[in-house]
Amino acid sequence: MGLLIEGKWQDRPHNTDSGGRFIRTESQWRDWITRDGAPAEGRTRGFKAEPGRYHLYVSLACPWAHRTLIFRALKKLEGIISVSVVHHFMGENGWTFKAEDGATGDTLYGLDFLHQVYAKADPGYSGRVTVPVLWDKEQETIVNNESSEIIRMLNSAFDQWGDAGLDFYPAALRAQIDKINALVYPAINNGVYRAGFATAQKAYEEAFGELFLALDTIEERLSKQRYLTGEHITEADWRLFTTLVRFDPVYVGHFKCNLRRIADYPNLSNYLRDLYQVPGVSGTVNLHHIKAHYYGSHRSINPTGIVPAGPELDYAAPHDRGRFRKAA
Ligand SMILES: N[C@@H](CCC(=O)N[C@@H](CS)C(=O)NCC(=O)O)C(=O)O
Numbered sequence: 001m002g003l004l005i006e007g008k009w010q011d012r013p014h015n016t017d018s019g020g021r022f023i024r025t026e027s028q029w030r031d032w033i034t035r036d037g038a039p040a041e042g043r044t045r046g047f048k049a050e051p052g053r054y055h056l057y058v059s060l061a062c063p064w065a066h067r068t069l070i071f072r073a074l075k076k077l078e079g080i081i082s083v084s085v086v087h088h089f090m091g092e093n094g095w096t097f098k099a100e101d102g103a104t105g106d107t108l109y110g111l112d113f114l115h116q117v118y119a120k121a122d123p124g125y126s127g128r129v130t131v132p133v134l135w136d137k138e139q140e141t142i143v144n145n146e147s148s149e150i151i152r153m154l155n156s157a158f159d160q161w162g163d164a165g166l167d168f169y170p171a172a173l174r175a176q177i178d179k180i181n182a183l184v185y186p187a188i189n190n191g192v193y194r195a196g197f198a199t200a201q202k203a204y205e206e207a208f209g210e211l212f213l214a215l216d217t218i219e220e221r222l223s224k225q226r227y228l229t230g231e232h233i234t235e236a237d238w239r240l241f242t243t244l245v246r247f248d249p250v251y252v253g254h255f256k257c258n259l260r261r262i263a264d265y266p267n268l269s270n271y272l273r274d275l276y277q278v279p280g281v282s283g284t285v286n287l288h289h290i291k292a293h294y295y296g297s298h299r300s301i302n303p304t305g306i307v308p309a310g311p312e313l314d315y316a317a318p319h320d321r322g323r324f325r326k327a328a
Contacts, residue, residue, distance in 0.1 A: 001297070002094055002115075007123045009115050011092045013300065020200025022193055022207075027146035028127050033134070033157045047136055047143050049157040051080045054143070055108060056150075057117060057133040059086045059095060060286035061293030063189065063242035064147035065132040070238050071154040073280040075162040081154075082107065086114055086131060088293040094129050102289055108137065118142065148181075151235060168235040176229045180236040187214035189243050196255025196301065204256065212259045215268065222267035226274070226324035237275060244272045245285055248311055250294045254302060261311075273319040282316070 002011040015023040032040035037048025047054075056072065058065035072081055086095040087103040095114035099105030111117060115129040121142040134143045134150050144150055155168050169177060187210045194207035218240070221228065228236045243251075244262055251257040263269050276282055295307040 001090060002092065003126075003128045004115055004118055005126050007119050007125055009093065009113070014197050016197070016199050016203075020198050020203040022197035022203075024190060024193070025128050027130065027144075028125075029121075029133075029142040029145045030149065031143050032149070033143060033153045035157055035160070045143075047139075049160070051158075051161050052082075053136060053138050054080075055082045055084065055135040055137055057084050057086065057106075057114060057131055057135060059088070059090075059131045059293065060102065060284075060289035061088050062131050063246055064130075066242040066245075066284060067147045067238055068132045068134075068150045068154065069284040070242070070281060071151045071168070073284055074168075074278070075154055075158065075166060077154060077158055077162045080158055080161045084108065088289040088296070090293065090297040095131060102286060108135070148185075148239075151238070155235070168233065168238065170232075170234070173229050173232070173234055177234050177236045180228050181239060183214055183217070184236065184240050184243075187211055188218075189239060192243060192247070192251040192255050192257055195257050196251065196298075208257065208259065211257060215260070215265065219265045219267050222271050226271075226321050231324065233275070233278070241272065241275045241281075244268065245276065245315070246290055246294075249287060249291055249313060253308060254294050254298070270319040270321050273315050273317060274321040276315040277319070285315070287313070 001013060002009055015025065017023055031043050031045045031047060033047040033049050033054065034040065035049050037046045039046040056068055058069055060066070072078060084097070084107045085102065085104045087098045088101070089096070093113050097103070097106040097112055097114070106117070109120070114131065117133060117135070118125050118129050120140065130145055132147050132150055133145050136143050152169060191207055191211040191214065195204055195211060198204035198207060225231065227233050228240065247257065247262045252261050262272055276285065291307050295302050296305045299305060
C-alpha cells in the first residue's frame with residue numbers, strides 16, 4: 001500500500017487523524033465522458049462517448065470498483081468498454097498486474113503496477129493510486145477515478161450502444177437517491193472502512209455505532225418496500241449492494257463489524273440475495289478475490305495473512321422479496 005509523490009512510488013499506510021480515525025482521500029481525476037464530448041460544468045477537458053475508446057482498471061475485491069462493473073454489465077456495455085483486472089494481493093507496490101488467479105494483467109500496456117498507469121497519465125502525479133480508473137485509450141489519460149461519478153457516466157453517456165431502457169438515476173427519484181446515498185456512504189460504505197482501519201478504540205466504536213444504526217434504519221425501510229426508493233432498483237441499491245455482499249465474508253471478522261451479520265437481518269439478507277440474482281450481477285461478484293484481498297493484503301490488521309475458510313454463503317438461495325410485487 002502506498003502512494004505516488006511527484007510521480008515516485010512511496011510505500012505508506014492509510015491516513016488517520018490524531019484520534020485514530022481513518023481518512024479517505026478525495027479522488028483527484030474528475031472529468032466526464034459526455035454524449036457530445038463537451039466538458040462537464042466547471043471542467044476544461046472534454047471526452048466524447050465512443051465505443052471501444054474507454055477502459056476500466058478494476059479490482060474484483062474493491063467495493064467501489066465493483067459498482068462500475070455492475071453498471072457495465074447491466075447497461076450492456078461489455079463490448080463497448082474494456083476492462084483490466086488487477087491481482088487481489090495489494091502489497092508494498094500497491095495494486096499489481098500479475099495475470100493469474102482471475103486477474104487479467106494490464107491488457108493495454110503490459111505494465112506491472114497500477115501506479116505506472118497513473119504516472120503515464122501524469123508523470124508528476126501526487127496522490128493515492130486507487131481503483132476504479134476510467135482510462136481514455138485515445139488520449140492515454142485518466143478521465144476519472146471516482147466510482148460514484150463513473151457509474152453516472154455509464155448510466156447515461158453510452159446509451160446509443162448500451163441498454164437505454166435502464167436508468168438507475170431517474171430524474172424523478174434523484175432527490176431520494178441522493179438522500180439515501182448521504183446516509184449509506186458515510187455510515188455503511190465508508191463506515192466499514194472507518195471501523196476496520198481505526199487505530200484507536202474510540203474511533204472504532206464511533207464508526208461501529210453509526211454503521212449498525214444505519215443498517216437498522218435500512219432494515220426497517222426494507223420491511224415496507226422491495227428496494228431503497230420503492231419498487232425500482234436504482235443507483236442507491238447498487239451502491240449498498242457492493243458493501244452488503246462483502247459484509248459477512250469479510251467486514252464482520254476482518255473489520256470487526258460484528259454486532260450482527262447481514263444474515264441476521266431478515267430484510268437486508270433477502271434484499272441482498274434479490275439483487276445478487278438480478279441477471280448479470282452474480283458474474284461481477286468474485287468471493288475469492290474479495291476474501292483473499294482483504295485478509296491477505298492488510299497485514300497491519302491480519303499479520304499472518306490467513307484467509308478464513310468460512311462462512312458458508314449462498315447468495316443464490318431463494319429470497320422473499322417477491323412479496324412486494326404489486327397485484328396485476
Ligand atoms: N472514492 C474512491 C475510492 C476508491 C478506493 O479507495 N479504492 C481502493 C480499493 S477498495 C484502493 O484502490 N485503495 C488503494 C489505496 O488507497 O492505496 C472511489 O469511490 O472510486
